[in-house]
Amino acid sequence: MTRLEPSPTAPRRKRLTVEARREEFICKATEFFAEEGFGGGTRELAAKLGVTQPLLYRYFPSKEELIQAVYRRVYLDRWKPEWDALLKDRTQPIRRRLQRFYEAYTDAIFDRAWLRIYFFSGLKGVEINRWYIAMVETRILKPLIAEFRHEAGLAPRDPPAPEDLELAWVLQGGIFYYGVRKFIFELPVEEDKSRVIANALDVFLAGLASHYGVTIPP
Amino acid sequence: MTRLEPSPTAPRRKRLTVEARREEFICKATEFFAEEGFGGGTRELAAKLGVTQPLLYRYFPSKEELIQAVYRRVYLDRWKPEWDALLKDRTQPIRRRLQRFYEAYTDAIFDRAWLRIYFFSGLKGVEINRWYIAMVETRILKPLIAEFRHEAGLAPRDPPAPEDLELAWVLQGGIFYYGVRKFIFELPVEEDKSRVIANALDVFLAGLASHYGVTIPP
DNA sequence: GCACTTATTTTTCACTTGATAAACAACGGA
DNA sequence: TCCGTTGTTTATCAAGTGAAAAATAAGTGC
Numbered sequence: 001m002t003r004l005e006p007s008p009t010a011p012r013r014k015r016l017t018v019e020a021r022r023e024e025f026i027c028k029a030t031e032f033f034a035e036e037g038f039g040g041g042t043r044e045l046a047a048k049l050g051v052t053q054p055l056l057y058r059y060f061p062s063k064e065e066l067i068q069a070v071y072r073r074v075y076l077d078r079w080k081p082e083w084d085a086l087l088k089d090r091t092q093p094i095r096r097r098l099q100r101f102y103e104a105y106t107d108a109i110f111d112r113a114w115l116r117i118y119f120f121s122g123l124k125g126v127e128i129n130r131w132y133i134a135m136v137e138t139r140i141l142k143p144l145i146a147e148f149r150h151e152a153g154l155a156p157r158d159p160p161a162p163e164d165l166e167l168a169w170v171l172q173g174g175i176f177y178y179g180v181r182k183f184i185f186e187l188p189v190e191e192d193k194s195r196v197i198a199n200a201l202d203v204f205l206a207g208l209a210s211h212y213g214v215t216i217p218p
Numbered sequence: 219m220t221r222l223e224p225s226p227t228a229p230r231r232k233r234l235t236v237e238a239r240r241e242e243f244i245c246k247a248t249e250f251f252a253e254e255g256f257g258g259g260t261r262e263l264a265a266k267l268g269v270t271q272p273l274l275y276r277y278f279p280s281k282e283e284l285i286q287a288v289y290r291r292v293y294l295d296r297w298k299p300e301w302d303a304l305l306k307d308r309t310q311p312i313r314r315r316l317q318r319f320y321e322a323y324t325d326a327i328f329d330r331a332w333l334r335i336y337f338f339s340g341l342k343g344v345e346i347n348r349w350y351i352a353m354v355e356t357r358i359l360k361p362l363i364a365e366f367r368h369e370a371g372l373a374p375r376d377p378p379a380p381e382d383l384e385l386a387w388v389l390q391g392g393i394f395y396y397g398v399r400k401f402i403f404e405l406p407v408e409e410d411k412s413r414v415i416a417n418a419l420d421v422f423l424a425g426l427a428s429h430y431g432v433t434i435p436p
Numbered sequence: 437g438c439a440c441t442t443a444t445t446t447t448t449c450a451c452t453t454g455a456t457a458a459a460c461a462a463c464g465g466a
Numbered sequence: 467t468c469c470g471t472t473g474t475t476t477a478t479c480a481a482g483t484g485a486a487a488a489a490t491a492a493g494t495g496c
Contacts, residue, residue: 039257044279052475115256119337122403163417166408170392170418177391186338190384207425270445
């Protein structure tokens, strides 16, 4: 089984295998640290991986670097690029846009491991957590307010009023806390997530319209 | 400086001193674990207290018992008994009641140490955290729904519909997350807490009324 | 001043932690 | 078959962990 072009590809194939192993390490480490917190021991993690502890240090120079890799795995690439367009797609009413967005978004983040890493890292005060929250504000809440104002016939305003942002945060936090109760605290919650989102949006949009003395088309 | 009644009071005064010291330990331990998490070392804690590490074991049989004491200090006695009456005081409109309640309640729990211990213990899955959340549902959200229905002229319903509870949780979680952003993530937020609460209640109550096709007196 | 209790520190233990270096095993190419 | 590269384990280290025992300091009642 000799290859025609062995010299450039053969070493690359080996490196790829290494990358796959590395990926497996990160994946399992995410689950592990999600359960144990970042204080979890490297030996226990290695046992979970079915390897010995020093092997971890062949792939990551330190535990901290492994944790950084977990951060990246958890925080980055969660956001689907089409969501930006969805939120701003004025061919459909804002309620339907928000419903679709929040269903997809919560599908992506309502996951025990994700939520736990989110809070563990947030409690540690790491930068990537603040970066993520800034992204939420920029890509969800600001468009949400802008689109609401447009749909309600209010004059556009950029940047949005801090008060409006704060109101959007109450909605965001309210929906988010549903996931926290279900996946972190493991409490019994209403199981129909779509319904929870629908009701939350219903109350929020009607309340915001009333707050501004306007009406929005259903 | 001899005392007239030394025999019964003198030993009690010593015990009192011990209790005071114990209290100081718990108090400082709360701050310490709030910052470091429960993985924080006993030596570092002792240094913060200005004593040596083995002394902790004179007052608490184990680190875990000290942590339990911290839980009790944090979770118990936060709830002011008058809040129950406040929420049900039908001599004032529900909006004012909720405004007053949430201002007082958030004054009590929007505290860096409290919120961090809340999440550290919640992530650990300890029982007292679940107990606390059950209390929130019983003493805040259920009355809130019941009082809203009364004020809106809707038939009383006990227990409240799960859907209504879930809606109340969105409000609760939304307000709570304001504290999380400010005191845990330390992000810049709207500083006027009363205003945030007022707006959140405004939108929620108007939205809920619209949701049920009713009106509530301002 | 003296005996006795009690608060506190010093010393120490057994174990766990992250991390390193050396030994070993597998495998691919000549 | 041997060689060298590489993935993996074994053995080990120094520092830090919760906890206990022993030694010391500081009162307290008589």
